[in-house]
Amino acid sequence: MAAKDIRILSEGDQQIVEFVGEDREVVSVRLSRRADNDDDAIRDATSLLVRMSSAPQAANDHDAKGGSPRESLEAEQRRQATSNENADLDKALKDTFPASDPVAATSGAVGVDHRRPSN
Structure with a gap:
């Protein structure tokens, strides 16, 4: 079944991703936690379907x-x-940060001299 439409529904703190076929058949995937955005929800649901279909x-x-x-x-x-x-x-x-960014060897704070001034 090729997905003609994808719907994302919210139910409490869960999401349901529905893949709708050309003949209006529906495959629903309930995610146990909310994804950060719709693309992540679709990716998580697709990944779950692939894992389940490869392990009948x-x-x-x-x-x-x-x-x-x-x-x-x-x-x-x-x-x-x-x-x-x-x-x-x-x-x-x-x-x-990307791995190419070097680790900072110093902090960004300005040092303060706490010694007592000599008069």
Whole structure:
């Protein structure tokens, strides 16, 4: 299905990204945290869809392990929380100065002479 339209909805502190096909079929992805902007939300949702489609066994993981759907959901939520922490670290790293900037060896503060003046 090629996406004809992409909608981004807000629900509390979560976002839902909907990919709408030409025949009005919809694939929704609920993000567990808000992205900084629409482009990031679309990127996060697309990344999740790619990861899930490349691991079809994950959809029925609870059947293979004998766990319940609830246990499978909780395991996926834990995995997403870890992934979100990694995404936060990646964003923080991206927002830092480029690696080509040298580390400052001195501070920008002006020094003050605290010695007593001799009279």
